[in-house]
Amino acid sequence: MRHSGDARLDNDMSSSPQADLQASLASLSRVVLGKDRQLRLALSCLLARGHLLVEDIPGMGKTTVALAMAQVLGLSYRRVQFTSDLLPADILGVSIYETRDGSFRFRPGPVFTQLLLADEINRASPKTQSALLEAMAEQQVSVDGETRALPQPFFVIGTQNPAEQVGVFPLPESQLDRFLMRISMGYPSVAAERALLIEPDRRDLLFDLRPVLQAESVLQLQREVLQVHTAPALVDYILALVQHTRTQSAFTHGLSPRAALALRHAAQAWAYIDGRKSVLPEDVQAVFAAVATHRLQPRERSAAARPPSAEELLAAVAIP
Structure with missing residues (x-):
């Protein structure tokens, strides 16, 4: 989109x-x-x-x-x-x-x-x-x-x-x-x-x-990535995703504030590589699984108690 x-x-x-x-x-x-x-x-x-x-x-x-x-x-x-x-x-x-x-x-x-x-x-x-x-x-x-x-x-x-x-x-x-x-x-x-x-x-x-x-070029690129704009609506989208993980009883705990920052920075970098100066919901979705899944530990490790996947977590939160 x-x-x-x-x-x-x-x-x-x-x-x-x-x-x-x-x-x-x-x-x-x-x-x-x-x-x-x-x-x-x-x-x-x-x-x-x-x-x-x-x-x-x-x-x-x-x-x-x-x-x-x-x-x-x-x-x-x-x-x-x-x-x-x-x-x-x-x-x-x-x-x-x-x-x-x-x-x-x-x-x-x-x-x-x-x-x-x-x-x-x-x-x-x-x-x-x-x-x-x-x-x-x-x-x-x-x-x-x-x-x-x-x-x-x-x-x-x-x-x-x-x-x-x-x-x-x-x-x-x-x-x-x-x-x-x-x-x-x-x-x-x-x-x-x-x-x-x-x-x-x-x-x-x-x-x-x-x-x-x-x-030195890599350091300059890292500085420019931080300038990629994240609109308030995108910030709210990231917060909604983080909050949703905290309501899932299948996880021992949800995503932390540090994870929310990581999600924003990763989305900025993804958008920057694509040559854009602002973050889109698709950028957040593209990096979500890589940023979130290793931070979400299942409460039980069994097939019957399978926690929601990254795709299911994304599907449950409305895109702004």
Whole structure:
């Protein structure tokens, strides 16, 4: 559905940012086949200054998405493989004693990067998972009584194995809430998987990717996303959706005010990629499932007590 107010961004924001974003998505789509929607959600998450959780079985391209995004967006990249024996210091860094002068020198951990891949994050203990809470929420880490700022932009992509797999620790609600979105890659289409089988070296395309953006450009885009207008009626629509989740007895609790803000920012980013200067109801609907579902925990885990789906929640709230 299109609205008469669906105007393109004015010349003061120029068309070049959208051209760069479309070029970035095109580059990503050449490496990750048949997942255009997931890639756009991932880019929207970054532009909304959030963090992304990708949940799927191994071998679905989660790590490829993270590495491809870092290269296309011109961001520094580090990967941490989460395991049961991983310690917080392995992520944040540690102070090393210097015997020459009797001082301590801080050695930064892999968190000091612009795009951090926390691979299989739910294979680490809750203590290690919690090491990322401050970094994700405040863009800084505190070690040995000193607070250190992280590079900007700072974007965490966490990958998560399904809960039924062996050796996983469920992410606590506080950790889940730090991720603005959760997506699933899903199985590829037959055509996409056929291309993977015919060209088994497609992963080599990662090394041919050239940056379309740079870190400073991404920061500028994040600032411009915040300027995308959200009309009062759209704010009321977001509030109505949030309030509706709080009336559902099938959930342990509804969406929080932080989730409402996440929904607005994600919708702004989705509209911005489309080249619009105002948010439409369709933008809110496009990002709702990715923003909301990992924050809505079912009260009972049984087929008989299935909670409402994202589509059912959207259908129950009138569009302004």
